[in-house]
Amino acid sequence: MQSVSELSSNSHPSNLDHITPIDFESIKEVPESFIWPLLSDYPSCNSADIEPVPSIDLCDPKATKLMRRACERSGVFQITNHGIPTRLLHKLESQVWRLFSLPTGQKLKTLRSPDGFTGYGLANHSSFYPKLLWSEGFTIFGSPVEHARQLWPQDYTNFCDVIEEYQKEMSKLSGRLTVLLLNSLGLTTDDLEWVGATGEINGARSALRLNSYPPCPEPTRAMGLAPHTDSSLFTVIYQNGVGWVTVRPVTGALVVNVGDILHIISNGRFVSSVHRAVVDRAQHRLSIAHFYGPPVNAQLSPAKKLVDPPDHPILYRTVTSQEYLAIKAKHFDKALALIRHA
Numbered sequence: 001m002q003s004v005s006e007l008s009s010n011s012h013p014s015n016l017d018h019i020t021p022i023d024f025e026s027i028k029e030v031p032e033s034f035i036w037p038l039l040s041d042y043p044s045c046n047s048a049d050i051e052p053v054p055s056i057d058l059c060d061p062k063a064t065k066l067m068r069r070a071c072e073r074s075g076v077f078q079i080t081n082h083g084i085p086t087r088l089l090h091k092l093e094s095q096v097w098r099l100f101s102l103p104t105g106q107k108l109k110t111l112r113s114p115d116g117f118t119g120y121g122l123a124n125h126s127s128f129y130p131k132l133l134w135s136e137g138f139t140i141f142g143s144p145v146e147h148a149r150q151l152w153p154q155d156y157t158n159f160c161d162v163i164e165e166y167q168k169e170m171s172k173l174s175g176r177l178t179v180l181l182l183n184s185l186g187l188t189t190d191d192l193e194w195v196g197a198t199g200e201i202n203g204a205r206s207a208l209r210l211n212s213y214p215p216c217p218e219p220t221r222a223m224g225l226a227p228h229t230d231s232s233l234f235t236v237i238y239q240n241g242v243g244w245v246t247v248r249p250v251t252g253a254l255v256v257n258v259g260d261i262l263h264i265i266s267n268g269r270f271v272s273s274v275h276r277a278v279v280d281r282a283q284h285r286l287s288i289a290h291f292y293g294p295p296v297n298a299q300l301s302p303a304k305k306l307v308d309p310p311d312h313p314i315l316y317r318t319v320t321s322q323e324y325l326a327i328k329a330k331h332f333d334k335a336l337a338l339i340r341h342a
């Protein structure tokens with residue numbers, strides 16, 4: 001089986017500038033290479049015409065109905081009563097601070113290789129943009145042990161224990177969300193061959209991306225994370241109480257956004273929304289994104305029950321998850337169009 005790193009390593013040339021960190025704390029003025037023109041054209045949570053992202057209580061009997069509405073309108077919602085213990089979220093946050101507070105030289109020991117997927121470095125999609133990002137990132141796929149040992153040779157188990165506990169909790173929550181999201185489309189777990197009866201995905205592909213957005217002297221000109229859609233089925237994001245583009249944070253809530261794969265399965269009904277991260281003048285923002293998706297050999301196609309021409313013709317051809325990830329790695333925002341029926 002091909003690993004995600006092999007899949008993501010495709011032919012787009014990786015630009016080392018995109019993973020070279022700068023000393024954000026000492027910079028008083030944003031260098032030209034970090035200034036994004038036309039940034040004000042993108043929406044932000046301060047825009048008056050932006051609908052607030054709904055907050056959904058997972059135990060509410062109306063949860064699936066509310067999810068459907070949110071997924072059809074914007075592809076993003078927040079969840080409460082999600083079952084992830086608050087003490088775990090706080091432990092996770094402090095481990096992520098600990099990682100990003102390490103001296104640069106230490107973090108660079110785990111620098112992601114130009115064609116790699118895990119370790120210290122910005123999201124792969126940043127290489128599709130000419131400007132640099134006001135952020136640092138770290139991606140974990142599978143066990144964190146190898147990198148944690150390089151970061152803290154004497155004391156790596158604390159980090160690993162917390163990450164592993166979070167990965168377990170996230171996979172339970174992801175199973176629960178899979179059932180709810182399928183139900184919200186009028187589907188059951190029987191409608192997708194790679195989903196088990198309780199929503200678990202055998203051989204699920206998941207990854208954690210830790211993002212750090214330091215305070216920025218010119219937040220209206222710099223970009224935290226460049227616009228993109230996630231390639232996942234869906235992504236669950238924990239953030240340390242500071243806003244996320246159009247999302248006004250609700251205490252204790254997690255943000256869920258629809259990924260490209262759920263968009264394909266829903267035959268285009270659910271929006272895989274383009275999102276980005278903003279930066280702030282005073283606050284240092286952290287986010288931890290958990291990407292969840294089917295195994296690489298899973299066949300992806302619109303669910304049969306959602307194909308009903310002429311109103312709902314089939315929008316996408318069948319691809320394996322592996323094929324889709326390779327197309328996305330090479331063609332980025334054109335990927336969905338490339339698998340769309342004419």
Ligand SMILES: O=C(O)CCC(=O)C(=O)O
Pocket residue numbers: 123209211225230237239244275276277286287289
């Ligand atoms: O920092 C955020 O809230 C967004 C993170 C995100 O979109 C990603 O890591 O794909």
Ligand SMILES: [Fe+2]
Pocket residue numbers: 228229230235275289
């Ligand atoms: Fe994302």
